[in-house]
Amino acid sequence: MSAPAEPVLLVDQGSDGLPGLDLVEGLAAAAEEQGYAGFQVPETNCDPFIAAALAARATNDIQIATGIAVAFARTPMTVAMSANDVQQLSRGRFTLGLGSQIQAHIEKRFSMPWSRPAARMREFIRATRAIWSAWETGERLQFRGEFYTHTLMTPFFTPPKNPWGAPPIALAGVGPLMTEVAGEVADAFLAHGFTTRKYLEEVTIPALQRGRATAGRPAGSVLDLGISMPAFVVIGDDQAALDAAAAGVRKRIAFYGSTPAYLPVLEVHGWGGVQEKLYAASKRGQWDEMAGLITDEMVEAFAVIGDAPTVARELVSRYRGVLSRLSFYAPYEVDPQTWVTLLAELHRVTRP
Structure with a gap:
């Protein structure tokens, strides 16, 4: 065989x-x-x-x-x-x-x-x-x-x-x-x-x-x-699990997006302005607030969901x-x- x-x-x-x-x-x-x-x-x-x-x-x-x-x-x-x-x-x-x-x-x-x-x-x-x-x-x-x-x-x-x-x-x-x-x-x-x-x-x-x-x-x-x-x-197998998972991914995308070296990735999608806001928020230590700048469209571009x-x-x-x-x-x-x-x-x- x-x-x-x-x-x-x-x-x-x-x-x-x-x-x-x-x-x-x-x-x-x-x-x-x-x-x-x-x-x-x-x-x-x-x-x-x-x-x-x-x-x-x-x-x-x-x-x-x-x-x-x-x-x-x-x-x-x-x-x-x-x-x-x-x-x-x-x-x-x-x-x-x-x-x-x-x-x-x-x-x-x-x-x-x-x-x-x-x-x-x-x-x-x-x-x-x-x-x-x-x-x-x-x-x-x-x-x-x-x-x-x-x-x-x-x-x-x-x-x-x-x-x-x-x-x-x-x-x-x-x-x-x-x-x-x-x-x-x-x-x-x-x-x-x-x-x-x-x-x-x-x-x-x-x-x-x-x-x-x-x-x-x-x-x-x-x-x-x-x-x-x-x-x-x-x-996740249900909406609650998917929401929790999306929250974790959203925070990580925000963390990476705040780094100037990764700006080109956002610019390809026309999201360069978001990087400036993320970078400024990171300097203020506003890590939780940064996730709110990551839209559903951005999550769907970086992650597969279901x-x-x-x-x-x-x-x-x-x-x-x-x-x-x-x-x-x-x-x-x-x-x-x-x-x-x-x-x-x-x-x-x-x-x-």
Whole structure:
């Protein structure tokens, strides 16, 4: 009997944060058993590489990814070493998901340098790949760039050759400059949850294609761009549950919308003026009041809404042919069984 066909839209388990490193192995094993295609670990309240290593040791088939690890909090050498370790532990099931974070966090939380983030990220990824190549080939490490220089790698500090090779790199971004870098030097793109179908089509995909053209990479189809995204869902079996879910999503949209870096997403829809109001309210600490600025139209643009069968159909209708993978983004309390039901519905409607 042949193996079942792979769904045309892969579903990963992702989250804003993990409940504790001691629970990661159980969560990853459960995600694999439930049928998720991937298990993503964020960098919020724990080290993503430790979490990814634990997830790798607890599973056999599911893909493991950092979603994301903050590149500029580290150096290419530290990232190359950590990613190489997880790739080996996972037996080739790891994807290195990188992101830049924002200037305030890099400078004030991590005490690391910030400048020209798109150019710095391009060089960061090239430096990481140069380090992996030196380990693989044994050739002398000779990377000299504007931001990073790596020219010392002695045998004592060189890891054993990784039988699984280097992991693929997925780069997160919102604005067109970072997105172009992803098309140029990364293997996949991680879209932000604060993204709509319209923004993907009008900004993200053209930017990725420009990046590929710059690097002389084949244009390919939209799915060849390897876009994944945490998709907002408003899910519930009755109106009270839907209202509570919508309130949670509305607050999160308002939080993201108050950030100037995310203004382009709102501008695509003609909502640029809302960002100014959200930003001003955030400076006053009026977090609850900000949600009132998010209209029903805005919620419907960012989120799919309904019970599990409806959400499954709408996710496929909205994102099939644009995304390669997605995860469920729900900033509110949900019965865990809801996700099991939704995943089963998605598998039912996406298998070819």
